[in-house]
Amino acid sequence: MAIDYRTVTSLEEVAQILDLQAHNLSTAITPETALTQGFLTVRHDLDILWRMNQVEPSIIAKFENKVIGYALVMLPGFAHDIPVLQPMFDLIDQLAIADINQGKHANWFVMGQVCVDEKFRGMGVFDGLYQKMTEVYRNKFDFAITEVAARNTRSLRAHQRVGFKDIHQYSETITGETWHLIMLHFKH
Numbered sequence: 001m002a003i004d005y006r007t008v009t010s011l012e013e014v015a016q017i018l019d020l021q022a023h024n025l026s027t028a029i030t031p032e033t034a035l036t037q038g039f040l041t042v043r044h045d046l047d048i049l050w051r052m053n054q055v056e057p058s059i060i061a062k063f064e065n066k067v068i069g070y071a072l073v074m075l076p077g078f079a080h081d082i083p084v085l086q087p088m089f090d091l092i093d094q095l096a097i098a099d100i101n102q103g104k105h106a107n108w109f110v111m112g113q114v115c116v117d118e119k120f121r122g123m124g125v126f127d128g129l130y131q132k133m134t135e136v137y138r139n140k141f142d143f144a145i146t147e148v149a150a151r152n153t154r155s156l157r158a159h160q161r162v163g164f165k166d167i168h169q170y171s172e173t174i175t176g177e178t179w180h181l182i183m184l185h186f187k188h
């Protein structure tokens with residue numbers, strides 16, 4: 001199957017990302033599907049996502065010219081635009097993760113969300129997205145950070161498989177959701 005891995009270049013691709021996102025939000029699927037297939041928490045706004053992509057483009061997988069998978073690239077400067085992610089950025093600050101890269105000033109971004117169309121799961125698209133991300137960003141950034149809900153075991157396993165390491169775990173007081181903060185070094 002010919003799947004292309006590339007960076008976002010058009011507003012139409014961003015709209016297709018949001019379409020795929022809409023179908024995979026925890027509010028759009030059954031609890032059973034969320035447990036076996038994974039689920040998304042953050043809903044992005046078209047305008048903000050387009051601006052994010054103009055700064056550093058996200059990675060997409062396309063089949064027959066349609067987006068069937070994506071991994072978002074979010075620079076720390078966008079934390080204020082997506083309030084639901086602010087606690088994660090605060091935590092990253094508190095943990096001083098940006099400084100742990102052997103004491104150097106590190107360049108990093110947050111992998112803001114990853115999703116693969118259900119018809120294309122288990123086919124290596126997830127790995128393809130991260131391979132492309134590494135190829136595009138390894139010379140510019142030291143690492144990517146993201147967080148995955150503990151109950152999203154499918155996503156956690158896939159992230160561990162491509163090399164993400166656990167750096168912290170915490171539970172939200174209001175929702176009770178437990179999150180794994182994980183990071184992927186690009187340089188080794």
Ligand SMILES: CC(C)(COP(=O)(O)OP(=O)(O)OC[C@H]1O[C@@H](n2cnc3c(N)ncnc32)[C@H](O)[C@@H]1OP(=O)(O)O)[C@@H](O)C(=O)NCCC(=O)NCCS
Pocket residue numbers: 024035036037038039040113114115116117120121122123124125126127147148149152153154155157158161
């Ligand atoms: C999470 C997601 C991006 C992973 O892509 P994928 O193509 O399904 O991933 P893969 O099939 O390559 O890997 C999934 C891993 O979970 C395992 N897995 C499959 N079903 C599982 C299940 N029900 N429970 C736990 N693990 C499961 C697979 O065996 C594989 O691990 P392995 O390589 O160690 O065997 C995709 O499932 C998805 O988009 N889900 C909905 C949205 C989502 O959850 N996004 C991530 C938010 S953090």
